[in-house]
Amino acid sequence: MPQIGFPNAPFKPAKLADWLELQAILSPDKTASAGALERELNRLGRSGVQAESLIGNVFTEIDGRKQATGDLAYPFSREPSSIKVNGNARDYPAYVFCLALSFCSWKVRKGARETPWLLFEQLAAHSARGYLGGQVEIFGTSTREGSPSKKRFADKVNRLVSNLGEGDGFKTQRTFSTKDAKLDIVAWKPFPDARASQVILFGQCAGGANWTSKLTELDPDVFWDQWIVGGKVSHLLRSVFIPHRVFDTDEWEKHARAARLLFDRCRIAASAHDLMRQDPLATKLLRCCRKEWNITI
Numbered sequence: 700m701p702q703i704g705f706p707n708a709p710f711k712p713a714k715l716a717d718w719l720e721l722q723a724i725l726s727p728d729k730t731a732s733a734g735a736l737e738r739e740l741n742r743l744g745r746s747g748v749q750a751e752s753l754i755g756n757v758f759t760e761i762d763g764r765k766q767a768t769g770d771l772a773y774p775f776s777r778e779p780s781s782i783k784v785n786g787n788a789r790d791y792p793a794y795v796f797c798l799a800l801s802f803c804s805w806k807v808r809k810g811a812r813e814t815p816w817l818l819f820e821q822l823a824a825h826s827a828r829g830y831l832g833g834q835v836e837i838f839g840t841s842t843r844e845g846s847p848s849k850k851r852f853a854d855k856v857n858r859l860v861s862n863l864g865e866g867d868g869f870k871t872q873r874t875f876s877t878k879d880a881k882l883d884i885v886a887w888k889p890f891p892d893a894r895a896s897q898v899i900l901f902g903q904c905a906g907g908a909n910w911t912s913k914l915t916e917l918d919p920d921v922f923w924d925q926w927i928v929g930g931k932v933s934h935l936l937r938s939v940f941i942p943h944r945v946f947d948t949d950e951w952e953k954h955a956r957a958a959r960l961l962f963d964r965c966r967i968a969a970s971a972h973d974l975m976r977q978d979p980l981a982t983k984l985l986r987c988c989r990k991e992w993n994i995t996i
Contacts, residue, residue, distance in 0.1 A: 703718060715757045716761055717802040756946070758777070794972075825970075829973060834862065856869040884901075901922065942967070
């Protein structure tokens, strides 16, 4: 069984719940118990009432995840003092990938191609499509790096404007760099009349530990004014996609106010789950878990 390191202090319920979920996925009997948590906390000097309180919060977090993700998209069933994988964890690629990315993290490696960042952008697009029931255009890292990036970026802007039916196309500029554009995905729900006035999300993906600093980086109106000729009719709603979980309600509301529309791991998994069936992305996510973090399921 691969070893997943126990989180260091300060001990946070969301991080401890992540550890417990990974233990269940990797254990031979696909189960992880409160006893395993207690042993690790005792080893690190947290025992008695302090450990009991932490473990209680962990299982409160597990209950919250089940509710937020839904019975069909959450990989675990809950017993009084343990969790167990529902069937095969491979049937929950969106949740498992976000869990691994959040807990194990990832650092950019030179020459890496199918990176977790790019896969997370694709997963976020699936989630936005599932949530709105509309259409999605991925901008993302691949449109902003490399010599063909400028043409690729301009082509995507032109295609977006055409699909939205708002604006007049890419704003030609003498020199421009797309590296600071920040936009990863655009999702919208059009009407059959294909006319302006619709729900439009401008989304940014923040997969790293520094995600709280990125909640307000993307300004959809600034992006539009910088890169698109002609005005818009619809209001552009900023959305941020993270593979993490936030336990505290006040902290969640603080971050959600900044993001405007915040998709965490559970919201992503709930919205993307049905679209992942028979989708090649599911295989890519599980392969990434195996290759990058030695999580084989």
